[in-house]
Amino acid sequence: LPLDNDINQNFQDAIDVIQQHSNYFYDDSDYMYYETLGTQQPSLQCQMSCCLVTHSSDVPTFKDMSQTWPQVMPDISLGHSLQSESPHVYSVSPARKNSRGRKKLRLYEYLHEALNDPNMGDTIQWTDSGNGTFHFISKNKERLAKCWGQRKGNRKTMTYQKMARALRNYSRTGEIMKVRRKLTYQFNPDILNKLAPAQVCQHEFHAQAQPQPQQPQQNFSEQSYSESSAADWSSWYGHYQVQEEYHLNAGFTSHSLA
DNA sequence: GTAAAAGGGATGTCTA
């Protein structure tokens, strides 16, 4: 709705102003975001719902995902930090714990969160949660981008184009790769494994402590999970080699033509 | 041919 957009824009402007004048109290944009949610209209409350989602197998299944993962990267940033810090990322109000000395929410973390958020099901969906492939819904992908931008507290409205640019940076660093299918990407299985245990929402208001997420709980869903990522693991070499070949050829061609 | 999607260089911004 055009009206909605106007309101959103006005609200965004208001947030800008507030942010400019409230740095004394909030040094964290996430904090701002959650603090102001209460006054927002429902359409702006992008990330309010809890992610209490079981790992159901999902909608369309493509069996041609033979080209899977290019390498699990040596992974400097995620090695240990994510394991100990990921749960708060999934809580409804990460801001309270997120204000100082915490890592900022990464795009791939947000996407994973959205994938497990029923309210975002019309914007992004698992293609195959087992191997970590997911796709954006063309009609609503801009909404997801907008939510991401708001979550980060960006000045301007996030668009799919800009978000996809950031996603393409992941091809270099290895967190997420593009697969050939339209609007479809794939998590690095290693990262997927680190994100998966945090799927159960860690709520502050639910004192029911989860059994240590780090501790591998051997239920079968988890078992099949690691099995499938192991499969991805072993198959990436093919993909990687294809890519290498492609790059080599490209380089070779341009050199020989030059 | 067209629109949507994909790709990527250059540069700016924010934060740890």
Next chain:
DNA sequence: ATAGACATCCCTTTTA
């Protein structure tokens, strides 16, 4: 001061 992780812009190429 610096580097990582985008965010923004913008232009080219590929795909449906």
